[in-house]
Amino acid sequence: QMQLQESGPGLVKPSETLSLTCTVSGGSISSYYWTWIRQPPGKGLEWIGYISNIENANYNPSLQSRVSISLDTSTNQFSLTLNSVTPADTAVYYCARSTSWYQNAFALWGQGTLVTVSS
C-alpha cells in the first residue's frame, strides 16, 4: 500500500526559502505525476505544481517565479522549494500522487504539514 509523508521545517522566516520533501513508501516513484498542493488555515485548496516520472514539471503561474519541484528516484522522494516566502505562504502543504499516468486527479495524499512564515 503506497503512502506519502511530508517532512520539513514548520517555521520559515520571511524572505527565506521553504523546502519540503515527500517520501513515497510502498511503491516506486518511477510512474505517475507527483504534485504539491497547499491550504492556508481555514481556506481552500491551491495547486502548486507537479512533476512527472520523466521530470517534466508544470507550475501554477501565480507561483512560477518562486517555485521548483524535483524528483529523486534513488531515494523515492520528491521535493518542493519556494523562494522569498511571505506570511501569505503560511499553509498546510500536501504532497499527492495522480490516479494514473493519464488521469491527474489526486488519488493519494500525504497527511499534510503546516508551514508558518513568521519572524
Place this chain on the structure above:
Amino acid sequence: EIVLTQSPGTLSLSPGERATLSCRASQSITSGYFAWYQQKPGQAPRLLIYAASSRATGIPDRFSGSGSGTDFTLTISRLEPEDFAVYYCQQYGSSPFTFGPGTKVDIK
C-alpha cells in the same frame, strides 16, 4: 485560468437524505478531466470521483458524479453520518489546475 464556482456554499441536511452539489466552470473542461474530493477537519482531502463520473478506489456507490462541459454534479444518494464534510470540485484538464471554493454539508 478556469474558475470553478460551487453551489450552494452550505447544505444543511439530515442523515438519510439525498445531497446534490453543483460545480460550474468558467470554460469547458477538457476531456472530462474533473474530480470531486471530500475533506474532514484536520484531514487531507480524499478523492471521491475522477474523470467526472468514475468512483475512486474504495468509494461507496452512494457517491456518484455526472456532468460535462461546464456543469458538473456530485450526488450522495443517502447521507451517512460520516458524509458530513466539505466537498471540493477540481479540474485538471487545463493548467493551472484549479479547485472550487467548497460546499460544506452539515447536519440539519
